[in-house]
Amino acid sequence: MYGPTLRGQLALMRAPRIEEAATMSAWFEDLEVTATILRRFPPGLGEEEDWLRRMATDPASILWAVEHEGRLVGTTGVHGIDWHSGHGTTGLVLGDKSVWGRGLAREVMSMRTRFLFCETTLRSLRSGYLDGNLASAKAQAGAGYREVGRWHEAYFRGGEWRDHVLTEVRRQDWEAANPD
């Protein structure tokens, strides 16, 4: 599924479009972008288009494109949703590096969490980051995610093995922190 439009002060989250596949696949050609995510190699155009088509009809995913100042800068979503048990795994890639450090991740993760807890019945959102990805760690913490464990030396990046820090935000904790 694609997500409905959500407007923040910095970011617009909206349904992605197939014709945006070329822009999206090009993000993954940049080693700085992939340094902190699990995917290492860029998808081909056809693979990216297939992925966007699959996401549109996948009941276990909700995918958004992220716009900033009128242009596409990233994607975010929740995947592997188990609607019976009420959990799924969230992710965010801002592939346009020029927008890093402006507070977009913080806002997008907060809007995404609010939507998923106020408009769906999900009870727990799982995520993670590679140890050392301070921006992701802080943005996730700002949206209520807490570290629940780690897989040690799970991925090789920049000549070092990095831990995969596992995080989670639970509905009851988020509601207690966001009573309005």
Ligand SMILES: CC(C)(COP(=O)(O)OP(=O)(O)OC[C@H]1O[C@@H](n2cnc3c(N)ncnc32)[C@H](O)[C@@H]1OP(=O)(O)O)[C@@H](O)C(=O)NCCC(=O)NCCS
């Ligand atoms: C990680 C990523 C999503 C962060 O997005 P961003 O919009 O630059 O992050 P923000 O500007 O919202 O910053 C979030 C927090 O991190 C801090 N921060 C931003 N860049 C930072 C950096 N390089 N080092 C340390 N802290 C940083 C900000 O000050 C902010 O802190 P605050 O919440 O205390 O104010 C983005 O860089 C990205 O998409 N990177 C590539 C893919 C990726 O790593 N995705 C996440 C996988 S878990």
